[in-house]
Amino acid sequence: MKIGCPTEIKPQEFRVGMTPDATREAIAHGHDVLIQSGAGNGAGFTDEDYTAAGAAIIGTAAEVFEKSDMIVKVKEPQAGERKMLREGQLLFTYLHLAPDPEQTKDLMDSGCTAIAYETVTDANGGLPLLAPMSEVAGRLAPQVGSWTLQKANGGRGVLMGGVPGVAPAKVVVIGGGVVGTHAAKIAAGMGADVTVLDRSLPRLRYLDDVYGGAFKNQYSTAGATAELVREADMVIGAVLIPGAAAPKLVTRAQLSEMKPGAALVDVAIDQGGCFETSRATTHADPIYEVDGIMHYCVANMPGAVARTSTQALGNATLPFLLNLANKGWKQACEDDPHLLNGLNVHAGQLTYYAVGKALGIDVISPALALKN
Ligand SMILES: NC(=O)C1=CN([C@@H]2O[C@H](COP(=O)(O)OP(=O)(O)OC[C@H]3O[C@@H](n4cnc5c(N)ncnc54)[C@H](O)[C@@H]3O)[C@@H](O)[C@H]2O)C=CC1
Numbered sequence: 219m220k221i222g223c224p225t226e227i228k229p230q231e232f233r234v235g236m237t238p239d240a241t242r243e244a245i246a247h248g249h250d251v252l253i254q255s256g257a258g259n260g261a262g263f264t265d266e267d268y269t270a271a272g273a274a275i276i277g278t279a280a281e282v283f284e285k286s287d288m289i290v291k292v293k294e295p296q297a298g299e300r301k302m303l304r305e306g307q308l309l310f311t312y313l314h315l316a317p318d319p320e321q322t323k324d325l326m327d328s329g330c331t332a333i334a335y336e337t338v339t340d341a342n343g344g345l346p347l348l349a350p351m352s353e354v355a356g357r358l359a360p361q362v363g364s365w366t367l368q369k370a371n372g373g374r375g376v377l378m379g380g381v382p383g384v385a386p387a388k389v390v391v392i393g394g395g396v397v398g399t400h401a402a403k404i405a406a407g408m409g410a411d412v413t414v415l416d417r418s419l420p421r422l423r424y425l426d427d428v429y430g431g432a433f434k435n436q437y438s439t440a441g442a443t444a445e446l447v448r449e450a451d452m453v454i455g456a457v458l459i460p461g462a463a464a465p466k467l468v469t470r471a472q473l474s475e476m477k478p479g480a481a482l483v484d485v486a487i488d489q490g491g492c493f494e495t496s497r498a499t500t501h502a503d504p505i506y507e508v509d510g511i512m513h514y515c516v517a518n519m520p521g522a523v524a525r526t527s528t529q530a531l532g533n534a535t536l537p538f539l540l541n542l543a544n545k546g547w548k549q550a551c552e553d554d555p556h557l558l559n560g561l562n563v564h565a566g567q568l569t570y571y572a573v574g575k576a577l578g579i580d581v582i583s584p585a586l587a588l589k590n
């Protein structure tokens with residue numbers, strides 16, 4: 219199979235879909251790998267690194283799309299990239315379709331087959347291709363949140379750990395999954411007073427067993443959330459209902475009850491965000507203010523630490539990428555129902571229920587798509 223990896227073009231996105239190591243392995247399995255010139259630069263991988271791994275270096279994205287059977291990326295294809303996708307071509311990347319009707323329409327119109335990293339599952343009920351980026355974004359959230367809290371950035375001027383004689387920042391993390399747990403660990407490590415909210419009792423039991431001494435946890439009701447948010451210096455949004463638009467858990471009306479200059483970090487923004495006032499921002503212009511509350515809502519946070527993120531993502535995607543290339547997507551998905559859960563679009567039809575529900579579009583079952 220010809221596997222193509224274009225340069226990411228989303229603003230300030232420095233990750234790349236394939237590392238030189240992944241390239242080497244794909245080639246060892248008998249595939250051709252086409253890397254757009256400069257695609258790895260942002261993550262510290264040169265064209266020479268890819269050439270040494272056996273890849274062909276290609277001048278333009280258009281050529282990569284034209285010559286490849288499978289496109290491997292990081293971020294959802296941007297409008298210009300979507301025009302280059304074609305019927306029968308396989309796209310393997312993050313998509314986040316539920317809050318994105320334009321992309322969904324373009325992917326359906328293209329006739330391509332699109333497997334979304336974020337809905338591939340594993341045997342433990344986890345999301346193995348989202349997890350590494352959730353680990354990164356979770357660990358980044360208190361870091362960017364503490365920057366947002368600085369006075370010069372519009373924040374409240376509160377230091378995460380406080381100092382002897384002065385109380386630390388109060389951090390509330392809504393959602394105690396991968397993002398939330400990593401965020402809470404780092405915020406607690408910075409000395410903040412941290413509480414994690416989740417709706418899953420098994421998850422709360424796990425957090426209590428493992429991190430009971432480091433941070434508190436509480437069952438997530440509207441009342442408990444409102445009370446904690448009122449007192450918080452920083453709120454980190456980290457909920458997920460897989461594939462679906464994020465539920466709005468903090469309303470605009472609640473902002474006026476919060477401490478002026480408090481920071482909202484909405485990591486769940488790629489699924490539409492869990493604060494009513496969230497709108498996606500970029501690394502170039504990451505924060506904005508609503509009713510005196512600072513918002514950080516960058517939808518591709520891991521791009522800020524592109525090298526770490528590219529390596530972490532590459533480790534997770536490689537086995538799936540090899541199966542797709544070795545067997546073709548149909549056989550690979552037939553053999554692995556967890557990979558089939560990643561199928562979002564095939565031959566003009568939507569195949570992921572939660573996306574169809576969010577966007578009001580009819581869906582066919584992925585199993586039926588395998589027969590088309
Ligand atoms: N902005 C960015 O750059 C990035 C964003 N993300 C996003 O972060 C979000 C979280 O991802 P993960 O932690 O991997 O998901 P996860 O599935 O590991 O955790 C989500 C948690 O939210 C909890 N939850 C669901 N509804 C809730 C509610 N009403 N109140 C409290 N908790 C609730 C679930 O029980 C679960 O424990 C996703 O939207 C993901 O796409 C992930 C990586 C990077």
Ligand SMILES: CC(=O)C(=O)O
Pocket residue numbers: 293312336348351352488517518519520521
């Ligand atoms: C998960 C995701 O959207 C990202 O890493 O950018």
Ligand SMILES: [Mg+2]
Pocket residue numbers: 312314488517518519
């Ligand atoms: Mg994202």
